[in-house]
Amino acid sequence: MNCGQNHHLFHVILHTYGSWLPGDPKGFRAVKHKKHCEGDWKNPPPNGLHNGLLNYSQSISNPVVSLNIAQRRIVAEAIADNLNHQGAKISICSVSEQHAHLLGEFPIDEVHYKPQINQYMQRCKTWAAKRLRDADEWGGGTLWAQGSKVVRINDRRHWDNVYAYIKRHVNEHAYIYQCL
Structure with missing residues (x-):
């Protein structure tokens, strides 16, 4: 407008x-789509699908x-x-x-x-x-x-x-x- x-x-x-990391259960997008993620925040991916990536992301990040x-x-x-x-x-x-x-x-x-x-x-x-x-x-x-x-x-x-x-x-x- x-x-x-x-x-x-x-x-x-x-x-x-740290509030929305790769592997987040709400869904996520990788920079330049290097990693494909099923779903998004409206239609999240199946539970646990990206737990490994989320755990890794949390381990290398400061607290949220x-x-x-x-x-x-x-x-x-x-x-x-x-x-x-x-x-x-x-x-x-x-x-x-x-x-x-x-x-x-x-x-x-x-x-x-x-x-x-x-x-x-x-x-x-x-x-x-x-x-x-x-x-x-x-x-x-x-x-x-x-x-x-x-x-x-x-x-x-x-x-x-x-x-x-x-x-x-x-x-x-x-x-x-x-x-x-």
Whole structure:
């Protein structure tokens, strides 16, 4: 959905470090599809299919990062503040224990939007980690998983559905930051 010259709406999803590893029972995707995985989060693979890969992934990773309630508030506000500072307009942001969702309008080139939004989000992730450290809510280490999932919003109905979906994350004790 175009919001004006070079402004477009997107749903962006971030994960904390270690929250979705190769072999995860929710399903997974290997980088450049080096390993095929049956199913996805909507239709997960059969139980135990990738237990060996998951055990290996966990053995070489640091512990999963889980955000407490106070940390969720700091992260949501940091993401919204940083994106607004970068010229994006955030409608809603939710931060749960191990992931975040946001719906926003980004001033970007519509052709190559994924790398541009990933740059925005990398700056947000860095800023959120700094804000947690400044508040003595984070001892250091890796806070975020690499990358983000970016979904372009197609029309008003899509926007309304995503907005409601993000708002429902309050049911999993997410901190909700709303700007509209």
